[in-house]
Each structure stands twice: as structure tokens, then as C-alpha cells.
Amino acid sequence: MGKNRFCSGVSTSWVERRSTSPILADVTHDIDRTLGFAIASRHARGRVARLGPVLDAVLAAHSYPPAIERLLAEALVLTALLGSLLKDDAGQMTLQAQTEAGIVELLVCDYRAGEVRGYVRFDADRLAEGPSDPSLFALFGRGYLAITFDQAVSGERYQGIVPLEGASLADAAQSYFAQSEQIPSLVRIAVGRDGEGCKAGGLLLQHLPEGEEGRERLHTRLDHPEWEHVAIMGGTIADDELLGRDLPLETIVWRLFNEEEEVRLLGGAALSRGCRCDAVHIRDVLGQFPADERATMADGEGVISVDCAFCSRVFPVAAREFTMNS
Numbered sequence: 001m002g003k004n005r006f007c008s009g010v011s012t013s014w015v016e017r018r019s020t021s022p023i024l025a026d027v028t029h030d031i032d033r034t035l036g037f038a039i040a041s042r043h044a045r046g047r048v049a050r051l052g053p054v055l056d057a058v059l060a061a062h063s064y065p066p067a068i069e070r071l072l073a074e075a076l077v078l079t080a081l082l083g084s085l086l087k088d089d090a091g092q093m094t095l096q097a098q099t100e101a102g103i104v105e106l107l108v109c110d111y112r113a114g115e116v117r118g119y120v121r122f123d124a125d126r127l128a129e130g131p132s133d134p135s136l137f138a139l140f141g142r143g144y145l146a147i148t149f150d151q152a153v154s155g156e157r158y159q160g161i162v163p164l165e166g167a168s169l170a171d172a173a174q175s176y177f178a179q180s181e182q183i184p185s186l187v188r189i190a191v192g193r194d195g196e197g198c199k200a201g202g203l204l205l206q207h208l209p210e211g212e213e214g215r216e217r218l219h220t221r222l223d224h225p226e227w228e229h230v231a232i233m234g235g236t237i238a239d240d241e242l243l244g245r246d247l248p249l250e251t252i253v254w255r256l257f258n259e260e261e262e263v264r265l266l267g268g269a270a271l272s273r274g275c276r277c278d279a280v281h282i283r284d285v286l287g288q289f290p291a292d293e294r295a296t297m298a299d300g301e302g303v304i305s306v307d308c309a310f311c312s313r314v315f316p317v318a319a320r321e322f323t324m325n326s
């Protein structure tokens with residue numbers, strides 16, 4: 001812990017804000033939530049997120065091998081970080097990574113009002129043939145990362161797609177922001193496991209030199225002095241800090257940026273596992289198949305079992321329901 005970050009002057013405004021932070025008062029176990037912050041003098045904003053039981057709940061719906069669990073855990077941290085950038089509660093952020101010939105064909109996660117979910121479709125045989133800790137390239141080959149923000153209130157939809165490059169999803173997310181949104185960004189993600197289960201944490205830092213979110217930027221300037229400093233400090237974050245269940249997220253922000261004139265805490269969201277699958281929707285989808293194709297889906301009892309890719313819940317639908325209606 002520590003490095004050089006503690007030995008510095010203490011900012012008064014920070015201390016005042018910090019001591020009045022209601023969340024900080026009784027925190028002994030800080031998990032399954034996000035926290036936003038802004039460093040006005042550097043035109044930077046950030047998010048920290050830590051997942052524990054939520055991660056266990058998502059992973060428990062599948063029985064993925066360790067490499068896929070790790071990938072999905074990383075993706076869920078990224079989902080929480082990006083989802084918490086949404087301006088309205090009803091908005092949705094969807095993260096999708098896919099390839100044509102990779103071991104992982106498809107990874108989908110989404111975020112709405114603090115609820116996260118996700119799943120991975122992959123080739124188990126090819127995965128088993130490779131190393132136990134495959135690189136991002138080994139998993140996806142030449143893949144793409146698509147990130148979609150649907151703002152519910154304004155009806156705005158924004159989607160950016162970038163090649164899935166780098167050593168990790170965090171790297172790919174950094175290039176997403178640099179290439180697709182022209183926002184210099186730093187993304188750090190750590191994934192681990194302790195006696196209590198899976199845990200994962202992440203930090204997202206961004207430079208918004210115009211001081212305005214959403215304004216079009218013509219180029220990404222990674223060497224801006226304001227940003228260089230913030231990125232260097234942010235880059236000192238340790239995996240232990242991101243993963244420490246007992247380390248309040250506010251303390252992480254404090255450790256990284258207590259030398260700054262003012263760091264404003266922006267609040268955050270509690271995270272939970274949520275799925276929006278429902279029986280009516282599944283019946284509607286089945287109803288769109290031709291009758292003969294539907295017949296091949298039914299088992300000996302005439303039941304079509306459809307399971308939700310996200311939560312693995314199984315919805316049995318009697319095939320005769322459709323013949324009765326048609």
C-alpha cells in the first residue's frame with residue numbers, strides 16, 4: 001500500500017467533503033457499488049466499482065471454466081463502470097464483444113439502474129486445448145467491442161465499435177474511448193477470489209478538456225499536462241486496493257488524488273444482479289417460428305424448453321399452445 005501517495009498536503013475542501021460523506025460513516029464491507037468523482041481543476045472525472053456477491057450471483061447461473069469466469073468478471077466490472085456514466089436511471093448500457101472465428105463467439109453484458117447481467121458463448125473444446133490463462137487475442141482472435149448507450153429520457157442512442165485489441169478488456173475499453181469518443185481514458189480492472197467468493201474491482205478515469213460532457217472533440221490528446229498527471233496517479237492503483245472488500249471506495253479516491261485542490265464525490269449506485277427475461281416475451285419469440293420448425297424444438301412430451309442466456313432460467317412452453325391459437 002501507499003507508495004508516495006500519502007505523503008502530501010491535505011486539501012481542506014476534500015476533508016470537509018469526505019467527513020460529511022454519509023456513505024463513508026459506517027462502511028466495513030464496501031462491495032457491489034460504484035462511486036463517481038470529479039477533479040475539476042484537471043477536467044477529469046472518474047468511477048470506481050467493486051463487485052462481490054453480485055458477481056457470484058451472475059456466475060452461479062452458469063458453470064463456466066475459470067478463464068471464461070475471469071473474462072466475464074472483467075466485463076461486468078467494465079459494465080458497472082460504463083453503466084454508471086448513464087445520465088438517467090432508465091437508460092441502458094450494453095457491452096458486446098464478438099468474433100467470427102474466436103474461441104469466444106460472443107460476450108454480452110448490460111446495465112440498467114444498477115442491475116447488471118451477462119453471459120458468454122464459447123467453444124469449450126477449443127478453450128480446453130489452449131493455455132489455462134489465455135490472452136484476449138487467444139480468446140477472441142480478431143474481435144470487435146461494441147458499446148451502446150441508450151439514454152431513456154432523451155431517447156438518444158450512441159454506439160461505438162472498435163477492434164478488440166490489447167492485453168485485456170480494460171485495454172480494449174481504453175481504445176474504445178480514445179478512438180470512438182476521443183476521450184483520453186485510463187481503465188484498470190482486477191479480478192480475484194477469496195474465502196467469501198469472487199470479487200472484482202475497477203477504476204475508470206477520463207479527461208474531458210472542454211469541461212463539458214458530450215461535446216464533440218476533434219482529436220484525442222493524450223499528452224495534455226492535466227491528463228498526464230491524473231493518468232500517472234490513477235495508474236498507481238494496486239489490484240489489492242480495487243479488490244479489498246474492507247477498503248471504502250472513497251478511500252481509494254482519496255489515496256490516489258488527495259494532492260488535488262478539490263475532488264468532488266458524485267455519489268454512485270448500488271449494484272445488483274438483474275435479468276429482464278419473461279415468459280410472455282419468450283412465447284412471442286417462439287410464435288414467430290414456422291410451425292414445422294417449432295415442432296422440431298419440442299421434446300417427447302411436446303414441451304419446448306427455452307433457457308435465458310443471461311440467467312439460465314428455463315421457460316417450458318407447451319408446443320400445442322401455438323396450434324391452439326392458430
Ligand SMILES: [Zn+2]
Nearest residue numbers: 275277308311
Ligand atoms: Zn434471464
